[in-house]
Amino acid sequence: MPKTILSLLLVACSFFSTAQTAVPDKIVDALDSFSFIRPQEKAYLQTDRNGYVAGESIWFKTYTLLNERPTILSKVIYVDLVNQEGSIVEKKMLKLKNGTASGVMDLKTDIPAGAYQLRCYTLWMLNFPDFIFVKQVSIFSNTKNDKATNNAVAAATLKLSFFPEGGSLVAGVKSTVAFKALDAGGNPVSVNGDIINTKNEKVATFKSVHDGMGNFEFTPLTGETYKAVVQTGPGTSKDVPLPASKNEGIVLSADNSSAGKIFIKVTRAEKNKDKYNNLLLVAQLNYQVAYVGKLNMDEGLDAAAINKKNFPSGILQITVLTEAGQPLAERLVFISNYNPGNPLLQATTTDLDKRKKNVWVLDAAGFSDLQAAVSITNAGSGNGQYAPGILSSFLLSSDLKGNIHEPGYYFKDKEPETLQHLDLLMMVHGWRRYNLEEIMANRFPPLHYPFETGLSITGKVMQSNGKSVLKDGKINLVIRGEDSTRIMAEGKTNESSVFVVSDLEFRKSAAVYYQGTNVSKNEAIVSVKIDSAYFDTLARTAPNDVLMANTVSVPLLEKMASEKATTDTGKSKTLREVVLRAKKRSVADSLNLLYASDLFFNSDQTLTLNPNINYYDMWQFLRMNVPGIAINQTDTGTQVNFSRYQGIELFSENTTDNSVQFFLNEVAVNISLIESLDPSDVAMVKVYKGNTGIALGAIRGAIAIYTTKGKSTRDWRQKGFDFFNRSGYSANREFYEMDYSKVKQETVDQDIRTTLYWNPEIKVKDGKAIIEFYNDDVCKKYKVVVEGMDKNGRLLHAEKEVQ
Secondary structure, three states: OOHHHHHHHHHHHOOOOOOOOHHHHHHHHHHHHHHHHOOOEEEEEEEOOOEEEOOOEEEEEEEEEEOOEEOOOOOEEEEEEEOOOOEEEEEEEEEOEOOEEEEEEEOOOOOOOEEEEEEEEOOHHHHOHHHOEEEEEEEEOOOOOOOOOOOOOOOOOEEEEEEEOOOOEEOOOOEEEEEEEEEOOOOEOOOEEEEEEOOOOEEEEEEOOEOOEEEEEEOOOOOOOEEEEEEEEOOEEEEEEOOOEEOOOEEEEEEOOOOOEEEEEEEEOOOOHHHHOEEEEEEEEOOEEEEEEEEEOOOOEOEEEEEOOOOOOEEEEEEEEEOOOOEEEEEEEEEOOOOOOHHHEEEEEOOOOOOOEEEEEEEOOOOOOOEEEEEEEEOOOOOOOOOOOHHHHHHOHHHEOOOOOOHHHHHOOOOHHHHHHHHHHHHHOOEOOOOHHHHHOOOOOOOOOOOOOOEEEEEEEEEOOOOOOOOOEEEEEEEEEOOOOEEEEEEEOOOOOEEEEEEEOOEOEEEEEEEEEEOOOOOOOEEEEEOOOHHHHOOEOOOOOOHHHOOOOOHHHHHHHHHHHHHOOOOOOEEEOOOOOOOOOOOOOHHHHHHOOHHHHOOOEEEOOOOOOOOOOHHHHHHHHOOOOEEEEEOOEEEEEOOOOOOHHHHOOOOOOOEOEEEEOOEEEOHHHHHOOOHHHEEEEEEEOOHHHHOOOOOOOEEEEEEOOOOOOOOHHHHOOEEEEEEOEOOOOOOOOOOOOOOOHHHOOEEEOOEEEEEOOOOOEOOEEEEEEEOOOOOOOEEEEEEEEOOOOOEEEEEEEEO
């Protein structure tokens, strides 16, 4: 427990006798037990933007917290792209390091237009589905006849909900009632109307003040019922009943408008008032009891002031309980003790002219080991003014039920109006972390998924009948990764015949050869059962219907999609995110269709190895088949370049470093791995020069080598090995940064990049991070967004626009 919260709690509890502290102690023990047995991770996914054209790439970085610090439990995170039917159209599995991971998701050129969801989560988080991070992205088609679908229902269907402060209306007690109005698509709607009793008398009026939310005060009477009459149009209205009032009980109200304190007031009804004389007031924040106080209504002790200055930022749950620990009323308030990040981000050079350099500086002196990413995008590319951010996700959305419209709005500043709207949000959204009554009774949700500390292979080695336990079982594994990883491992069974082979690491996929044995009886026949991997079985999920309701209109992307549909033929030097996919696929190139993804499909040469020639190594094959290649082998290593290729000097004004980038099965690899490659394992070689190389982030050219699918130079099955395929960590690549100090401008006909710059690993030196990028040909307004967290869990969100 943080020292500041613990000290405040000890002071508050000092006013209680031993008997009176039984309930607070029970709450503390229940929260400690729950957070220990059911620790809840949170995830956030930062993307370069929120709108894309089919065929583009989604660049992203994930952040995962456990108890408000980078997680130390899960080491694997998943990112899914889900369509409106719940089908997973793209998925990534990444290795977490210091709670973060970065990657890229390439959208297929024929992906249907519409609203999609990106989900980000660890396997452990599947035990708590409410904590899975979800955000909407809009995808626009580059096919003329493919229009974005829209599932929105007519806005005339109004849903109006009322939320009495504290949870209930009580007859004879003045109450504040918050409300929220939504259309059928889940979008906020402005409303106004009157509160009417059964005598058709107006007792209150109401009007929304922000995103369909507002509040009003009134005093319900015993035996009376009330309804809201909402104006839905000229001369039309709709009646909505208010929650029924109780004949006895309490009303809890909270005033969070002060900078330093939260003022609490409890009022009881006259009926059976003695039942509500001695009460407990408990406030909890991040599984920690932050305040405990005693109320005695007869003695006038019906209010409290909670000092919040030293509290961490987040949602404070305030509960009034009976002496026996029965909750009576609850209120959520938000602690806004975070430091705004915008002052930390300052421009030193801004220039919106074509292809001009811009420089920004981030002051990171207040962060310890900052892990941060920066995205710089054309401001018209669909990021949204108040899109979800790392602050709104970790501090707000992850702890509240339901969809929050434009959550970034509540962190744009700390002006009184913004904080007032945030307080309204607290009143109309439910708490999702836990139910206090449930955990005090030790009723915890069941667990179905473990923490993942890395890639692993699990299963059972049984006796030959496949049923009887084998205590002395063992499995031998030979793993041949698509990235040329070679792993030999073994695992022994426990008393339940279960084996676990963990801490594996390979990318893309691997062929896993296995053989089970009985340690005591080597010749005995055994039965092996391999458990399926979650990632390999992932195909469908339940989409968030509210987020799927609408496709956001982004004129810039719609225009780009339309232009691409019209001009997407032949060769093109137009840079759209510097990922060029303008060539039409050749049906005759069956190997290219079989092996190459969209990103790698277009190349200057596609080569196959002649089976009648026994090549000594890959260098021999490349020398014989690639014009203009220079392979220089020395005692210090091998260097490969295209310096003899005609026109290659156009790619760089500095030709001192002109090494070719190698990819093995589309994974960037070191040249030493190519040297050890057996040519007989190679199915295809693709050569990239000029713009095709730039598309891969290799301005000095690239060579992609593909090994034969399913082929192994040594067939382990001949020695009694069976095999299966298993997915590894998703391959990643660097964002290509257009640097006009290295690329001659005349070599690029047109530069149109919706994402001007993306860097998932900002480098901090002497407390500063320098961010440099070049503008494209069309951008007249761009947005800079920096997000991250440090090793202590301090969050950063800084956002600036230039026009």
